[in-house]
Amino acid sequence: MVNARAFSAPGKALLVGGYLVLDPRYSSYVVALSSRMHAIVTEVKSSDPEGIKITVRSSQFNGDEWNYEVKGEKGSQNFKLSEMNDKKNPFVEKTLLNIFTYFQISLSETSNIMIDIYSDAGYHSQANSVVKKNYHKEFRYHTKSITEVPKTGLGSSAGLVTVLTTALVSFFKPNISVAKVADLNLIHNLAQVSHCQAQGKVGSGFDVAAATFGSILYRRFDPDLINKLPPINSTEYQGSLVNLIDETDWKITAEPIGLPKGLRLVMGDVSSGSETTKLVAKVKEWFNKNTPRSEEIYDAINEGNLRFIDGINELSKLLEQSPDKYEGMIQSLEKGGDPKSYECFKNIMDAVDQIRENFRIITLESGADIEPPVQSKLIDDSLKLRGVLTGVVPGAGGYDAISLIATEHANLPSQTEKDSNFKNVTWLNLRQENTGLAEELPSHYYNLE
Numbered sequence: 001m002v003n004a005r006a007f008s009a010p011g012k013a014l015l016v017g018g019y020l021v022l023d024p025r026y027s028s029y030v031v032a033l034s035s036r037m038h039a040i041v042t043e044v045k046s047s048d049p050e051g052i053k054i055t056v057r058s059s060q061f062n063g064d065e066w067n068y069e070v071k072g073e074k075g076s077q078n079f080k081l082s083e084m085n086d087k088k089n090p091f092v093e094k095t096l097l098n099i100f101t102y103f104q105i106s107l108s109e110t111s112n113i114m115i116d117i118y119s120d121a122g123y124h125s126q127a128n129s130v131v132k133k134n135y136h137k138e139f140r141y142h143t144k145s146i147t148e149v150p151k152t153g154l155g156s157s158a159g160l161v162t163v164l165t166t167a168l169v170s171f172f173k174p175n176i177s178v179a180k181v182a183d184l185n186l187i188h189n190l191a192q193v194s195h196c197q198a199q200g201k202v203g204s205g206f207d208v209a210a211a212t213f214g215s216i217l218y219r220r221f222d223p224d225l226i227n228k229l230p231p232i233n234s235t236e237y238q239g240s241l242v243n244l245i246d247e248t249d250w251k252i253t254a255e256p257i258g259l260p261k262g263l264r265l266v267m268g269d270v271s272s273g274s275e276t277t278k279l280v281a282k283v284k285e286w287f288n289k290n291t292p293r294s295e296e297i298y299d300a301i302n303e304g305n306l307r308f309i310d311g312i313n314e315l316s317k318l319l320e321q322s323p324d325k326y327e328g329m330i331q332s333l334e335k336g337g338d339p340k341s342y343e344c345f346k347n348i349m350d351a352v353d354q355i356r357e358n359f360r361i362i363t364l365e366s367g368a369d370i371e372p373p374v375q376s377k378l379i380d381d382s383l384k385l386r387g388v389l390t391g392v393v394p395g396a397g398g399y400d401a402i403s404l405i406a407t408e409h410a411n412l413p414s415q416t417e418k419d420s421n422f423k424n425v426t427w428l429n430l431r432q433e434n435t436g437l438a439e440e441l442p443s444h445y446y447n448l449e
């Protein structure tokens with residue numbers, strides 16, 4: 001029997017908390033999505049006493065494959081990792097480097113490793129792709145390499161690093177379980193470090209946290225935890241990494257959350273794309289130049305964020321305590337009734353108005369197109385559709401996508417197909433799904449045709 005294990009991790013949408021989440025004082029609401037990244041790790045017996053080979057295959061992307069060789073002394077930290085064909089994937093490379101450093105692997109006693117990566121359709125534009133499937137899974141195969149296929153912004157790199165880290169941890173520490181909090185923390189910490197290093201910056205990490213823990217109320221770690229690590233090729237790195245992963249309290253908050261039954265998240269891809277780093281740089285510059293007023297604007301957004309979170313919790317309570325009343329409200333929303341006539345709905349809508357209003361001020365003043373007028377119009381048009389409660393530009397905003405909260409049965413594609421206001425929108429075929437990392441059956445990925 002082949003020694004293999006498989007795992008999957010979800011994509012994300014940062015519904016409220018964009019920009020503020022970069023500061024550990026603020027909480028954000030992160031939704032995990034049904035589009036998932038998958039990794040199947042297989043042991044390949046080897047007789048080479050000097051080193052081990054690791055192949056990472058992403059066959060959906062024009063047969064992309066990275067072939068690494070790790071060489072070094074037994075149990076040594078002076079190992080050398082190289083890609084044999086000079087092919088680059090910084091996310092894979094940094095993940096491997098950190099795993100090998102953390103586990104102090106005895107290279108002469110380890111088998112070769114084969115890892116197959118699969119990503120669900122939602123992460124990438126589906127143009128020029130064909131479906132291959134088996135009874136359990138289906139994936140889209142593209143004619144281009146991973147770096148050339150347009151992304152939808154669900155956090156493919158965070159999903160990749162998290163699931164690859166999990167697969168490798170399971171290889172070197174076979175008793176790990178995605179049901180154990182300590183194991184999730186280990187995976188989360190390792191994946192955050194690798195992801196930040198591969199990105200060349202320390203973001204808020206909400207994407208790796210959602211890939212690990214699922215839908216969460218998130219508060220970030222102190223960026224200095226990663227900024228203060230010694231250089232990855234220095235002799236002090238191994239000790240500092242182990243200390244950071246095992247001995248340090250990262251003080252993140254990752255409390256499970258979810259939308260109440262009857263409501264769901266809908267993502268509309270606008271696919272013109274925005275560059276998050278440029279937006280973040282402009283907002284930072286604006287913030288620093290405009291204190292204390294910029295702080296007041298952040299506080300007003302934070303108040304809106306907290307009111308939104310409270311509003312969703314109130315709805316969940318209502319569903320529990322008065323299910324008939326809740327069901328009536330959902331029915332009314334679905335039929336196009338005025339949601340503001342219900343206090344619980346009104347609170348959520350007002351909270352989102354407060355957030356959007358303030359982001360429009362930042363957009364105007366900073367030159368960072370967080371909620372530019374075309375996106376405002378698109379959200380406002382969406383609010384007129386039957387079944388839509390509220391809507392935002394998720395994450396860093398810009399021209400990537402819009403996120404709506406709508407009733408379970410609201411059919412947005414049919415309501416908008418002939419409407420020119422929505423001609424640039426593709427409603428993505430995905431849902432909120434609260435589960436973070438999951439273990440899968442390797443056989444479910446075999447024989448895709």
Ligand SMILES: Nc1ncnc2c1ncn2[C@@H]1O[C@H](COP(=O)(O)OP(=O)(O)OP(=O)(O)O)[C@@H](O)[C@H]1O
Binds near residue numbers: 118151155160207276
């Ligand atoms: N299926 C995959 N197989 C191999 N590498 C992948 C895969 N998906 C993503 N990657 C790696 O992640 C990179 C894309 O990461 P990037 O951070 O630019 O996008 P993203 O995480 O999808 O976007 P966002 O953070 O805006 O949601 C790719 O260039 C590749 O290196």
Ligand SMILES: C[C@@](O)(CCOP(=O)(O)O)CC(=O)O
Binds near residue numbers: 014020276
């Ligand atoms: C602007 C920011 O808060 C969110 C970026 O989110 P997204 O990649 O646009 O989903 C940056 C971050 O959290 O790292």
